[in-house]
Amino acid sequence: xxxxxxxxxxxxxxxxxxxxxxxxxxxxxxxxxxxxxxxxxxxxxxxxxxxxxxxxxxxxxxxxxxxxxxxxxxxxxxxxxxxxxxxxxxxxxxxxxxxxxxxxxxxxxxxxxxxxxxxxxxxxxxxxxxxxxxxxxxxxxxxxxxxxxxxxxxxxxxxxxxxxxxxxxxxxxxxxxxxxxxxxxxxxxxxxxxxxxxxxxxxxxxxxxxxxxxxxxxxxxxxxxxxxxxxxxxxxxxxxxxxxxxxxxxxxxxxxxxxxxxxxxxxxxxxxxxxx
Numbered sequence: 642x643x644x645x646x647x648x649x650x651x652x653x654x655x656x657x658x659x660x661x662x663x664x665x666x667x668x669x670x671x672x673x674x675x676x677x678x679x680x681x682x683x684x685x686x687x688x689x690x691x692x693x694x695x696x697x698x699x700x701x702x703x704x705x706x707x708x709x710x711x712x713x714x715x716x717x718x719x720x721x722x723x724x725x726x727x728x729x730x731x732x733x734x735x736x737x738x739x740x741x742x743x744x745x746x747x748x749x750x751x752x753x754x755x756x757x758x759x760x761x762x763x764x765x766x767x768x769x770x771x772x773x774x775x776x777x778x779x780x781x782x783x784x785x786x787x788x789x790x791x792x793x794x795x796x797x798x799x800x801x802x803x804x805x806x807x808x809x810x811x812x813x814x815x816x817x818x819x820x821x822x823x824x825x826x827x828x829x830x831x832x833x834x835x836x837x838x839x840x841x842x843x844x845x846x847x848x849x850x851x852x853x854x855x856x857x858x859x860x861x862x863x864x865x866x867x868x869x870x871x872x873x874x875x876x877x878x879x880x881x882x883x884x885x886x887x888x889x890x891x892x893x894x895x896x897x898x899x900x901x902x903x904x905x906x907x908x909x910x911x912x913x914x915x916x917x
Contacts, residue, residue: 644802647682651719652798654678656790658715663782672696672718676735679722692722692735699736700743713750716797717743723801746796750789758788850875 658670668674673693680689700714721739728734761784768776800807843851850872857863857871 648798648801650682651679651723651801652794654682655715655719655797656794658719659785659790659793661785663785670715672700672714672739675715675718676722679719680726683723683726685726688726688732689722692725692732693718695732695736696721696739699740711747712740712743713746713793714743716746716793716800717741719797720800724804742800746793749792749796753788753792757792758784760784761788 654675658675660669661667673690676693676696677686677689680686680692683689696714696718700712700718717739720742721735721737724738725732725735761780765777765780765784768774768780839851854868854872857868858865863871
């Protein structure tokens with residue numbers, strides 16, 4: 642396939658991953674999707690899936706939370722996979738290239754947020770003052786396209802055309818301690834992401850189950866799949882098997898309450914009829 646045509650297709654894959662402004666939040670931006678599509682375009686679907694799974698683990702905690710923006714995983718995944726497959730290298734090369742590229746493109750993305758997106762935000766504010774809902778929606782779509790979709794697509798397309806030597810030369814200009822720091826920070830992202838989830842989910846009623854899972858994984862060396870199976874069985878034991886019998890747990894509880902209320906009512910009538 643012609644290199645320019647391939648670059649255009651890869652740019653479209655990257656733009657599709659950034660399409661949340663058009664189709665809403667989705668998992669199209671995850672490396673498991675973008676790397677698989679990249680491998681399909683480059684004629685090596687098997688390697689694309691493997692690299693996607695590896696990069697997915699590296700970026701598992703990379704989600705935008707409030708104003709905190711994680712590394713630009715879409716461009717890192719697409720370009721890292723494309724350069725690794727094109728050079729006939731292993732998954733480690735895709736990971737080595739993908740993480741620094743994602744961190745580097747994040748700078749470009751932030752610049753677009755600073756210099757391009759405010760124009761559309763102010764226009765949206767003006768439409769909001771005029772109670773023009775369609776204008777606000779239009780600014781949301783256009784702002785997302787010109788500040789995220791188009792720049793990321795251009796970065797991916799141009800980078801692929803220039804080739805991995807140029808990308809490596811650009812990365813070589815960055816001091817090594819910054820590269821090391823970005824690598825360490827990216828490695829901490831999964832733990833940070835899980836910590837944020839635990840902060841929202843864990844409370845005094847379920848912290849015991851978290852401790853049990855931690856003990857199984859760390860001290861008994863049970864795999865993640867084993868912990869998941871154990872957790873599913875424990876959930877079934879605690880909730881009962883009534884759902885498998887066609888009697889949902891909620892309905893059973895409701896029926897129990899209704900029965901108790903009926904018994905109480907019947908008991909009252911008996912007491913009224915009885916002579917003391």
